[in-house]
């Protein structure tokens with residue numbers, strides 16, 4: 001039986017049908033429906049189309065940004081306020097005639113990488129997303145962890161004490177000052193480079209400049225790696241994951257996967273930390289794939 005996943009973001013609704021081995025069968029992408037009733041109808045129709053073409057689905061899962069409770073409760077849904085507090089899982093289950101699992105998109109990212117991605121086979125997986133925002137998700141034993149407050153894995157809003165050479169802390173999207181996100185998102189790397197080089201360059205371009213030997217870019221990247229190592233050392237000490245998977249637009253820059261574990265080693269309480277740091281296998285696809293893996297039989 002096939003698996004169906006949906007990724008409902010701020011502007012697009014993506015849908016994916018996979019076979020039981022994780023091979024893609026079909027996908028669609030459309031503007032996000034801007035009402036509750038239309039969301040249910042859109043998901044129902046897309047699932048029915050997939051089932052007509054590829055046979056019945058064993059599981060239907062949905063990824064979305066925000067705080068999603070362990071039972072799929074939509075506590076806070078970023079940019080989709082018409083879904084907040086609504087019984088979407090129960091209403092979709094009724095419309096589709098089968099259970100529907102809903103989880104935070106960062107948890108779906110971690111789940112996808114834990115099942116057949118860069119952390120396949122690992123028991124405890126932390127998925128760390130480095131992009132415009134800094135998010136994360138936790139998977140233990142093949143199951144995403146939602147948490148008592150539906151914020152498990154939200155390391156981006158932990159405070160991070162940076163060195164003086166990192167500059168002054170700035171206000172975060174959450175309203176606090178000096179969160180991990182404000183030190184590790186794309187804007188942070190660009191701000192760091194601008195403070196030395198005096199010009200505006202995007203994060204991935206700074207990595208390319210560093211590879212070509214630009215001294216300001218190399219220094220900014222080294223500071224970025226050190227801050228990332230400090231933040232992730234806290235994750236290793238707390239969660240002790242087998243694997244940390246890096247996703248998001250900054251995840252592939254500057255050899256983070258090889259450099260950062262060397263920098264976190266002295267900050268982790270274990271004498272020789274074995275946690276692996278790896279780039280995501282499925283990248284931006286992982287949220288959608290993780291949604292399709294949600295609700296699978298154990």
Ligand SMILES: [Zn+2]
Nearest residue numbers: 157172174179
């Ligand atoms: Zn914050």
